Amino acid sequence: MTTHKETLRGGQAWSRRLRRNQHLAIEDLEGRACVSALFYNARDPLERYNMPDTLKAQFTAFLTTGRVLFSDMGRVLCSIVADDCGWHDTISGMGDATAGRARFGEGSYQKLRNDFHRNASDNFLVELGKHGLGKRDVVANVNFFARVGVDDAGGLSWVAGNSRRGATIQLRFEMDTLVVLSNTPHPLDPAPEYRPPAVNLAIWEGPPAASDDPCRLSRPENVRGFALTEAYLAEVEGTP
Amino acid sequence: MSFRAVESDLDPRAAVLDVTLPAGRGWTHELAPGDLFRIVDLEGNQAVDTLFFNSKNLEERYSATETIRGQKNIYLTAGTALMSSEGRPLLTIVADTCGRHDTLGGACSAESNQVRYEIGKKYMHSCRDSFLLALARYGRGMTKRDLPANINFFMNVPVTPKGELTFADGVSGAGRYVEMRAETDVLVLISNCPQLNNPCNAYNPTPVRLLVWRRG
Numbered sequence: 134m135t136t137h138k139e140t141l142r143g144g145q146a147w148s149r150r151l152r153r154n155q156h157l158a159i160e161d162l163e164g165r166a167c168v169s170a171l172f173y174n175a176r177d178p179l180e181r182y183n184m185p186d187t188l189k190a191q192f193t194a195f196l197t198t199g200r201v202l203f204s205d206m207g208r209v210l211c212s213i214v215a216d217d218c219g220w221h222d223t224i225s226g227m228g229d230a231t232a233g234r235a236r237f238g239e240g241s242y243q244k245l246r247n248d249f250h251r252n253a254s255d256n257f258l259v260e261l262g263k264h265g266l267g268k269r270d271v272v273a274n275v276n277f278f279a280r281v282g283v284d285d286a287g288g289l290s291w292v293a294g295n296s297r298r299g300a301t302i303q304l305r306f307e308m309d310t311l312v313v314l315s316n317t318p319h320p321l322d323p324a325p326e327y328r329p330p331a332v333n334l335a336i337w338e339g340p341p342a343a344s345d346d347p348c349r350l351s352r353p354e355n356v357r358g359f360a361l362t363e364a365y366l367a368e369v370e371g372t373p
Numbered sequence: 374m375s376f377r378a379v380e381s382d383l384d385p386r387a388a389v390l391d392v393t394l395p396a397g398r399g400w401t402h403e404l405a406p407g408d409l410f411r412i413v414d415l416e417g418n419q420a421v422d423t424l425f426f427n428s429k430n431l432e433e434r435y436s437a438t439e440t441i442r443g444q445k446n447i448y449l450t451a452g453t454a455l456m457s458s459e460g461r462p463l464l465t466i467v468a469d470t471c472g473r474h475d476t477l478g479g480a481c482s483a484e485s486n487q488v489r490y491e492i493g494k495k496y497m498h499s500c501r502d503s504f505l506l507a508l509a510r511y512g513r514g515m516t517k518r519d520l521p522a523n524i525n526f527f528m529n530v531p532v533t534p535k536g537e538l539t540f541a542d543g544v545s546g547a548g549r550y551v552e553m554r555a556e557t558d559v560l561v562l563i564s565n566c567p568q569l570n571n572p573c574n575a576y577n578p579t580p581v582r583l584l585v586w587r588r589g
Contacts, residue, residue: 179517
Protein backbone atom coordinates (compact mmCIF):
# COMPACT_ATOMS: atom_id res chain seq x y z
CA MET A 134 0.00 0.00 0.00
CA THR A 135 2.86 2.38 0.80
CA THR A 136 4.13 3.95 -2.39
CA HIS A 137 7.11 5.77 -0.93
CA LYS A 138 9.23 5.36 2.18
CA GLU A 139 12.10 7.52 3.25
CA THR A 140 14.12 8.23 6.36
CA LEU A 141 14.94 11.84 7.11
CA ARG A 142 18.21 12.09 9.00
CA GLY A 143 18.59 14.54 11.84
CA GLY A 144 19.11 18.01 10.36
CA GLN A 145 17.77 17.11 6.94
CA ALA A 146 15.44 19.24 4.78
CA TRP A 147 12.82 17.76 2.45
CA SER A 148 10.20 18.92 -0.02
CA ARG A 149 7.76 17.05 -2.20
CA ARG A 150 4.45 17.55 -3.94
CA LEU A 151 1.73 15.46 -2.34
CA ARG A 152 -1.33 14.78 -4.46
CA ARG A 153 -4.89 15.00 -3.27
CA ASN A 154 -5.88 11.86 -1.30
CA GLN A 155 -2.29 10.90 -0.65
CA HIS A 156 -1.41 10.31 2.99
CA LEU A 157 1.86 11.26 4.62
CA ALA A 158 2.91 9.64 7.89
CA ILE A 159 5.77 11.09 9.92
CA GLU A 160 7.18 8.81 12.64
CA ASP A 161 9.34 10.09 15.50
CA LEU A 162 11.95 7.34 15.78
CA GLU A 163 13.42 8.41 19.12
CA GLY A 164 10.67 10.39 20.85
CA ARG A 165 12.17 13.85 20.83
CA ALA A 166 11.86 14.96 17.20
CA CYS A 167 10.75 18.32 15.89
CA VAL A 168 9.74 18.37 12.25
CA SER A 169 9.09 21.95 11.17
CA ALA A 170 6.73 22.23 8.20
CA LEU A 171 5.32 24.63 5.64
CA PHE A 172 2.55 23.90 3.12
CA TYR A 173 1.67 25.52 -0.23
CA ASN A 174 -0.96 24.89 -2.91
CA ALA A 175 1.17 23.02 -5.48
CA ARG A 176 -0.70 24.69 -8.39
CA ASP A 177 -0.44 28.17 -6.98
CA PRO A 178 2.05 28.55 -4.12
CA LEU A 179 0.78 32.06 -3.42
CA GLU A 180 -1.83 30.11 -1.46
CA ARG A 181 -0.19 28.72 1.67
CA TYR A 182 -0.70 27.39 5.19
CA ASN A 183 -2.15 30.10 7.40
CA MET A 184 -1.55 29.67 11.12
CA PRO A 185 -4.07 32.29 12.34
CA ASP A 186 -6.86 31.08 10.08
CA THR A 187 -6.20 27.46 11.11
CA LEU A 188 -6.30 28.30 14.80
CA LYS A 189 -9.26 30.69 14.84
CA ALA A 190 -11.48 28.50 12.66
CA GLN A 191 -10.98 25.62 15.08
CA PHE A 192 -10.74 27.63 18.34
CA THR A 193 -7.44 26.01 19.19
CA ALA A 194 -3.83 26.98 19.79
CA PHE A 195 -2.35 23.59 18.71
CA LEU A 196 -2.84 20.78 16.20
CA THR A 197 -3.94 17.14 16.66
CA THR A 198 -6.31 14.48 15.28
CA GLY A 199 -9.51 15.79 13.72
CA ARG A 200 -8.07 19.20 12.95
CA VAL A 201 -7.19 20.47 9.51
CA LEU A 202 -4.61 22.88 8.12
CA PHE A 203 -6.29 25.82 6.41
CA SER A 204 -4.75 27.88 3.64
CA ASP A 205 -5.14 31.65 3.49
CA MET A 206 -7.88 31.11 0.88
CA GLY A 207 -10.30 29.32 3.22
CA ARG A 208 -9.43 25.88 1.87
CA VAL A 209 -8.18 22.72 3.53
CA LEU A 210 -4.64 21.75 2.49
CA CYS A 211 -4.57 18.61 4.62
CA SER A 212 -6.30 16.90 7.52
CA ILE A 213 -4.78 15.23 10.57
CA VAL A 214 -6.39 11.80 10.34
CA ALA A 215 -4.34 10.12 13.07
CA ASP A 216 -1.97 11.29 15.77
CA ASP A 217 -0.74 9.35 18.77
CA CYS A 218 1.33 12.29 20.03
CA GLY A 219 -1.56 14.65 20.87
CA TRP A 220 -0.07 18.12 20.51
CA HIS A 221 1.82 19.79 17.68
CA ASP A 222 3.01 23.39 18.02
CA THR A 223 2.32 26.09 15.44
CA ILE A 224 2.82 29.32 17.40
CA SER A 225 6.51 29.45 18.22
CA GLY A 226 8.25 29.57 14.86
CA MET A 227 11.51 28.07 13.68
CA GLY A 228 15.12 27.83 14.71
CA ASP A 229 17.77 29.83 12.90
CA ALA A 230 21.56 29.96 12.63
CA THR A 231 22.08 32.70 15.25
CA ALA A 232 20.00 30.94 17.90
CA GLY A 233 21.59 27.61 16.99
CA ARG A 234 25.12 29.00 17.42
CA ALA A 235 24.19 30.52 20.78
CA ARG A 236 22.84 27.18 22.01
CA PHE A 237 25.01 24.53 20.42
CA GLY A 238 28.23 26.35 19.48
CA GLU A 239 29.67 26.86 16.05
CA GLY A 240 28.73 23.55 14.34
CA SER A 241 30.12 24.51 10.95
CA TYR A 242 30.30 22.35 7.87
CA GLN A 243 34.05 23.08 7.76
CA LYS A 244 34.46 21.28 11.06
CA LEU A 245 31.67 18.72 11.13
CA ARG A 246 31.10 17.93 7.44
CA ASN A 247 27.58 16.57 7.00
CA ASP A 248 26.90 16.48 10.71
CA PHE A 249 26.94 20.28 10.68
CA HIS A 250 24.22 22.12 12.59
CA ARG A 251 21.41 22.83 10.17
CA ASN A 252 18.39 24.87 11.21
CA ALA A 253 14.81 25.24 10.03
CA SER A 254 15.15 28.79 8.70
CA ASP A 255 18.07 27.90 6.40
CA ASN A 256 16.56 24.51 5.46
CA PHE A 257 13.29 26.18 4.45
CA LEU A 258 15.08 28.72 2.25
CA VAL A 259 17.04 25.93 0.54
CA GLU A 260 13.97 23.83 -0.22
CA LEU A 261 11.77 26.82 -1.14
CA GLY A 262 14.50 27.98 -3.53
CA LYS A 263 14.10 24.72 -5.45
CA HIS A 264 10.51 25.73 -6.17
CA GLY A 265 11.14 29.35 -7.05
CA LEU A 266 10.08 30.53 -3.61
CA GLY A 267 12.01 32.51 -1.01
CA LYS A 268 11.95 34.74 2.05
CA ARG A 269 8.59 36.27 1.18
CA ASP A 270 7.06 32.81 1.27
CA VAL A 271 8.22 31.87 4.77
CA VAL A 272 5.21 32.11 7.08
CA ALA A 273 4.35 30.88 10.57
CA ASN A 274 5.11 27.15 10.44
CA VAL A 275 4.05 23.92 12.14
CA ASN A 276 6.42 22.07 14.49
CA PHE A 277 5.31 18.44 14.52
CA PHE A 278 5.94 16.58 17.82
CA ALA A 279 6.72 19.79 19.74
CA ARG A 280 4.56 21.17 22.54
CA VAL A 281 4.77 24.71 23.85
CA GLY A 282 2.43 25.57 26.71
CA VAL A 283 0.74 28.92 27.30
CA ASP A 284 -0.06 29.92 30.89
CA ASP A 285 -2.84 32.22 32.12
CA ALA A 286 -0.60 35.28 31.70
CA GLY A 287 0.32 34.31 28.14
CA GLY A 288 3.77 32.99 29.09
CA LEU A 289 5.30 30.32 26.84
CA SER A 290 7.06 27.26 28.16
CA TRP A 291 8.60 24.19 26.54
CA VAL A 292 6.81 20.97 27.51
CA ALA A 293 9.34 18.13 27.67
CA GLY A 294 8.36 14.56 26.84
CA ASN A 295 5.47 15.45 24.53
CA SER A 296 6.40 12.83 21.96
CA ARG A 297 7.68 9.28 22.41
CA ARG A 298 9.55 6.70 20.38
CA GLY A 299 7.33 5.58 17.49
CA ALA A 300 4.81 8.45 17.80
CA THR A 301 3.27 9.02 14.37
CA ILE A 302 1.12 11.71 12.78
CA GLN A 303 -0.83 11.00 9.59
CA LEU A 304 -1.88 13.73 7.20
CA ARG A 305 -4.37 13.29 4.35
CA PHE A 306 -4.00 15.84 1.59
CA GLU A 307 -7.22 17.42 0.40
CA MET A 308 -5.59 19.25 -2.50
CA ASP A 309 -2.25 18.99 -4.34
CA THR A 310 0.21 20.45 -1.85
CA LEU A 311 3.90 21.30 -1.79
CA VAL A 312 5.19 20.14 1.59
CA VAL A 313 8.46 21.50 2.98
CA LEU A 314 9.96 19.81 6.06
CA SER A 315 12.97 20.50 8.23
CA ASN A 316 14.04 17.86 10.76
CA THR A 317 15.83 20.23 13.10
CA PRO A 318 15.61 21.23 16.79
CA HIS A 319 12.72 23.31 18.05
CA PRO A 320 13.91 26.80 19.02
CA LEU A 321 12.54 26.44 22.58
CA ASP A 322 13.82 22.90 23.23
CA PRO A 323 16.46 23.39 25.98
CA ALA A 324 18.42 20.21 25.09
CA PRO A 325 22.04 21.42 25.15
CA GLU A 326 23.41 19.16 22.39
CA TYR A 327 22.68 19.30 18.68
CA ARG A 328 21.49 15.80 17.86
CA PRO A 329 18.11 15.82 16.09
CA PRO A 330 16.85 12.24 15.69
CA ALA A 331 15.87 10.59 12.42
CA VAL A 332 12.22 10.41 11.40
CA ASN A 333 10.52 8.04 8.97
CA LEU A 334 8.24 9.26 6.21
CA ALA A 335 5.69 7.07 4.44
CA ILE A 336 3.35 8.06 1.60
CA TRP A 337 0.39 6.11 0.29
CA GLU A 338 -2.78 6.60 -1.75
CA GLY A 339 -6.08 6.64 0.09
CA PRO A 340 -9.75 7.35 -0.50
CA PRO A 341 -11.01 10.94 -0.47
CA ALA A 342 -12.55 12.35 2.70
CA ALA A 343 -15.96 10.70 3.09
CA SER A 344 -19.08 12.76 3.72
CA ASP A 345 -18.94 11.64 7.35
CA ASP A 346 -15.17 12.09 7.72
CA PRO A 347 -14.32 13.08 11.32
CA CYS A 348 -11.99 15.92 10.25
CA ARG A 349 -14.69 17.33 7.96
CA LEU A 350 -17.36 17.10 10.65
CA SER A 351 -15.27 18.13 13.67
CA ARG A 352 -16.49 21.72 13.34
CA PRO A 353 -18.99 23.56 11.13
CA GLU A 354 -16.04 25.72 10.03
CA ASN A 355 -14.35 22.58 8.67
CA VAL A 356 -17.52 21.53 6.81
CA ARG A 357 -17.42 24.91 5.05
CA GLY A 358 -13.66 24.62 4.46
CA PHE A 359 -14.13 21.26 2.74
CA ALA A 360 -17.00 22.67 0.65
CA LEU A 361 -14.78 25.56 -0.50
CA THR A 362 -11.95 23.12 -1.26
CA GLU A 363 -14.21 20.86 -3.31
CA ALA A 364 -15.59 23.87 -5.20
CA TYR A 365 -12.01 24.92 -6.01
CA LEU A 366 -11.09 21.42 -7.21
CA ALA A 367 -14.15 21.43 -9.47
CA GLU A 368 -12.92 24.75 -10.86
CA VAL A 369 -9.32 23.70 -11.52
CA GLU A 370 -9.74 19.98 -12.22
CA GLY A 371 -13.25 19.81 -13.60
CA THR A 372 -14.12 17.14 -11.03
CA PRO A 373 -17.77 16.89 -10.02
CA MET B 374 -9.09 42.04 33.83
CA SER B 375 -6.57 44.67 34.86
CA PHE B 376 -3.30 45.45 33.15
CA ARG B 377 -0.44 47.76 33.96
CA ALA B 378 -0.90 50.98 31.98
CA VAL B 379 2.28 52.67 30.73
CA GLU B 380 1.59 56.24 29.65
CA SER B 381 3.44 58.54 27.29
CA ASP B 382 4.14 62.23 27.88
CA LEU B 383 4.28 63.18 24.20
CA ASP B 384 2.12 66.15 23.25
CA PRO B 385 -0.15 65.59 20.22
CA ARG B 386 0.39 69.27 19.28
CA ALA B 387 4.05 68.45 18.61
CA ALA B 388 3.26 65.51 16.34
CA VAL B 389 4.50 65.71 12.72
CA LEU B 390 1.55 63.59 11.59
CA ASP B 391 -1.90 63.40 13.12
CA VAL B 392 -4.61 61.68 11.06
CA THR B 393 -7.85 59.84 11.68
CA LEU B 394 -8.39 56.55 9.86
CA PRO B 395 -12.03 55.48 9.51
CA ALA B 396 -13.01 51.85 9.96
CA GLY B 397 -12.72 49.81 6.79
CA ARG B 398 -9.76 51.77 5.43
CA GLY B 399 -6.18 50.74 4.78
CA TRP B 400 -3.12 52.95 5.35
CA THR B 401 0.62 52.89 4.70
CA HIS B 402 3.24 55.18 6.15
CA GLU B 403 7.03 55.20 6.38
CA LEU B 404 8.74 55.82 9.71
CA ALA B 405 12.36 56.88 10.22
CA PRO B 406 14.51 55.28 12.94
CA GLY B 407 13.64 56.87 16.28
CA ASP B 408 10.16 58.00 15.21
CA LEU B 409 7.43 57.46 17.77
CA PHE B 410 4.17 56.10 16.42
CA ARG B 411 0.93 56.09 18.39
CA ILE B 412 -2.40 54.42 17.59
CA VAL B 413 -5.38 55.72 19.58
CA ASP B 414 -8.55 53.65 19.93
CA LEU B 415 -10.85 56.69 19.77
CA GLU B 416 -14.17 55.07 20.66
CA GLY B 417 -13.01 51.80 22.21
CA ASN B 418 -12.78 48.10 21.31
CA GLN B 419 -11.56 48.67 17.77
CA ALA B 420 -9.16 46.10 16.27
CA VAL B 421 -6.32 47.65 14.28
CA ASP B 422 -4.72 44.99 12.05
CA THR B 423 -1.10 45.97 11.52
CA LEU B 424 2.04 44.77 9.74
CA PHE B 425 5.52 46.27 9.70
CA PHE B 426 8.28 45.94 7.12
CA ASN B 427 11.86 47.17 6.88
CA SER B 428 11.17 49.86 4.30
CA LYS B 429 14.76 49.58 2.97
CA ASN B 430 14.40 45.80 2.53
CA LEU B 431 10.79 44.75 2.20
CA GLU B 432 11.64 41.03 2.46
CA GLU B 433 12.33 41.67 6.14
CA ARG B 434 8.94 41.90 7.80
CA TYR B 435 7.14 41.54 11.11
CA SER B 436 7.13 38.00 12.42
CA ALA B 437 4.47 37.00 14.95
CA THR B 438 6.37 33.84 15.87
CA GLU B 439 9.72 35.61 16.34
CA THR B 440 7.98 38.22 18.50
CA ILE B 441 6.16 35.66 20.64
CA ARG B 442 9.25 33.51 21.08
CA GLY B 443 11.53 36.49 21.67
CA GLN B 444 9.59 37.56 24.76
CA LYS B 445 8.25 34.08 25.62
CA ASN B 446 4.74 35.48 25.79
CA ILE B 447 1.85 35.58 23.32
CA TYR B 448 0.51 39.00 24.34
CA LEU B 449 2.05 42.28 23.21
CA THR B 450 2.33 45.25 25.56
CA ALA B 451 4.81 47.95 26.73
CA GLY B 452 8.33 46.54 26.51
CA THR B 453 7.55 44.14 23.67
CA ALA B 454 10.09 44.16 20.86
CA LEU B 455 8.21 43.68 17.57
CA MET B 456 10.61 41.30 15.85
CA SER B 457 11.30 40.81 12.16
CA SER B 458 11.64 37.64 10.12
CA GLU B 459 15.41 38.19 10.43
CA GLY B 460 15.27 38.17 14.22
CA ARG B 461 15.78 41.94 14.63
CA PRO B 462 13.51 44.42 16.42
CA LEU B 463 11.58 46.59 13.95
CA LEU B 464 9.89 48.63 16.70
CA THR B 465 9.56 48.54 20.48
CA ILE B 466 6.30 49.24 22.29
CA VAL B 467 7.10 52.11 24.69
CA ALA B 468 3.65 53.02 26.04
CA ASP B 469 0.37 51.13 26.28
CA THR B 470 -2.78 52.13 28.16
CA CYS B 471 -4.72 49.11 26.87
CA GLY B 472 -2.39 46.44 28.23
CA ARG B 473 -2.81 43.53 25.87
CA HIS B 474 -2.67 43.14 22.10
CA ASP B 475 -3.03 40.02 19.97
CA THR B 476 -0.77 38.51 17.34
CA LEU B 477 -2.28 35.02 16.88
CA GLY B 478 -5.69 35.92 15.46
CA GLY B 479 -4.54 37.12 12.05
CA ALA B 480 -6.53 39.32 9.69
CA CYS B 481 -10.04 38.69 8.44
CA SER B 482 -10.44 37.95 4.75
CA ALA B 483 -13.39 37.30 2.44
CA GLU B 484 -12.37 33.64 2.37
CA SER B 485 -11.85 33.16 6.11
CA ASN B 486 -15.20 34.87 6.73
CA GLN B 487 -16.77 32.16 4.54
CA VAL B 488 -15.15 29.46 6.66
CA ARG B 489 -15.85 31.05 10.01
CA TYR B 490 -19.37 32.37 9.52
CA GLU B 491 -21.19 31.45 6.32
CA ILE B 492 -20.33 30.73 2.67
CA GLY B 493 -22.54 33.68 1.72
CA LYS B 494 -20.41 36.19 3.67
CA LYS B 495 -17.84 36.51 0.89
CA TYR B 496 -19.13 39.97 -0.07
CA MET B 497 -18.34 41.48 3.30
CA HIS B 498 -15.42 43.90 3.59
CA SER B 499 -12.31 42.52 5.26
CA CYS B 500 -8.87 43.50 6.52
CA ARG B 501 -7.10 41.56 3.81
CA ASP B 502 -8.94 43.55 1.14
CA SER B 503 -7.81 46.77 2.83
CA PHE B 504 -4.24 45.45 3.10
CA LEU B 505 -4.16 44.45 -0.60
CA LEU B 506 -5.52 47.77 -1.79
CA ALA B 507 -3.11 49.73 0.40
CA LEU B 508 -0.15 47.66 -0.84
CA ALA B 509 -1.21 48.07 -4.48
CA ARG B 510 -1.50 51.84 -3.99
CA TYR B 511 1.84 51.93 -2.18
CA GLY B 512 3.29 50.80 -5.48
CA ARG B 513 6.40 48.77 -4.70
CA GLY B 514 5.13 45.45 -6.06
CA MET B 515 3.88 44.01 -2.78
CA THR B 516 1.05 41.46 -2.91
CA LYS B 517 -0.67 38.77 -0.87
CA ARG B 518 2.79 37.20 -0.67
CA ASP B 519 3.64 40.03 1.72
CA LEU B 520 0.89 39.38 4.24
CA PRO B 521 2.25 37.17 7.03
CA ALA B 522 0.54 36.80 10.41
CA ASN B 523 -0.13 40.32 11.71
CA ILE B 524 -0.72 42.22 14.94
CA ASN B 525 -4.23 43.05 16.11
CA PHE B 526 -3.84 46.09 18.33
CA PHE B 527 -6.59 46.44 20.98
CA MET B 528 -7.81 42.88 20.34
CA ASN B 529 -8.05 40.21 23.01
CA VAL B 530 -7.52 36.60 21.90
CA PRO B 531 -6.83 34.60 25.05
CA VAL B 532 -5.29 31.12 24.94
CA THR B 533 -6.11 28.84 27.87
CA PRO B 534 -3.56 26.46 29.44
CA LYS B 535 -5.48 23.62 27.74
CA GLY B 536 -4.71 25.21 24.38
CA GLU B 537 -8.13 26.63 23.54
CA LEU B 538 -8.17 29.88 21.61
CA THR B 539 -11.06 32.26 22.13
CA PHE B 540 -12.15 35.65 20.93
CA ALA B 541 -13.04 37.58 24.05
CA ASP B 542 -14.61 40.99 24.38
CA GLY B 543 -12.20 43.80 23.85
CA VAL B 544 -9.97 44.89 26.70
CA SER B 545 -9.66 48.34 25.23
CA GLY B 546 -11.73 51.45 25.81
CA ALA B 547 -12.26 54.92 24.36
CA GLY B 548 -9.02 56.90 24.26
CA ARG B 549 -6.66 54.02 25.05
CA TYR B 550 -3.50 53.98 23.01
CA VAL B 551 -0.38 52.07 22.15
CA GLU B 552 2.87 53.82 21.25
CA MET B 553 6.00 52.38 19.71
CA ARG B 554 9.46 53.53 18.69
CA ALA B 555 10.83 52.62 15.26
CA GLU B 556 14.20 50.88 15.63
CA THR B 557 14.93 51.04 11.90
CA ASP B 558 13.32 52.36 8.71
CA VAL B 559 9.80 50.99 8.92
CA LEU B 560 6.87 50.70 6.54
CA VAL B 561 3.60 50.58 8.50
CA LEU B 562 0.62 48.80 6.93
CA ILE B 563 -2.73 49.13 8.73
CA SER B 564 -6.25 47.94 8.16
CA ASN B 565 -8.73 49.53 10.52
CA CYS B 566 -10.83 46.38 10.88
CA PRO B 567 -14.33 46.26 9.33
CA GLN B 568 -15.31 42.89 10.89
CA LEU B 569 -19.00 42.75 11.87
CA ASN B 570 -19.31 39.03 12.63
CA ASN B 571 -17.53 38.82 15.99
CA PRO B 572 -16.91 40.98 19.07
CA CYS B 573 -13.43 42.18 18.01
CA ASN B 574 -14.88 45.62 17.17
CA ALA B 575 -17.82 45.36 19.59
CA TYR B 576 -19.96 44.94 16.40
CA ASN B 577 -19.39 48.61 15.67
CA PRO B 578 -16.16 49.41 13.77
CA THR B 579 -14.96 52.93 14.63
CA PRO B 580 -12.16 55.34 13.60
CA VAL B 581 -8.66 55.39 15.08
CA ARG B 582 -6.18 58.25 15.38
CA LEU B 583 -2.61 57.81 14.14
CA LEU B 584 0.20 60.11 15.31
CA VAL B 585 3.93 60.32 14.58
CA TRP B 586 6.55 62.28 16.51
CA ARG B 587 10.03 62.82 15.10
CA ARG B 588 12.91 63.16 17.52
CA GLY B 589 15.67 65.70 17.12
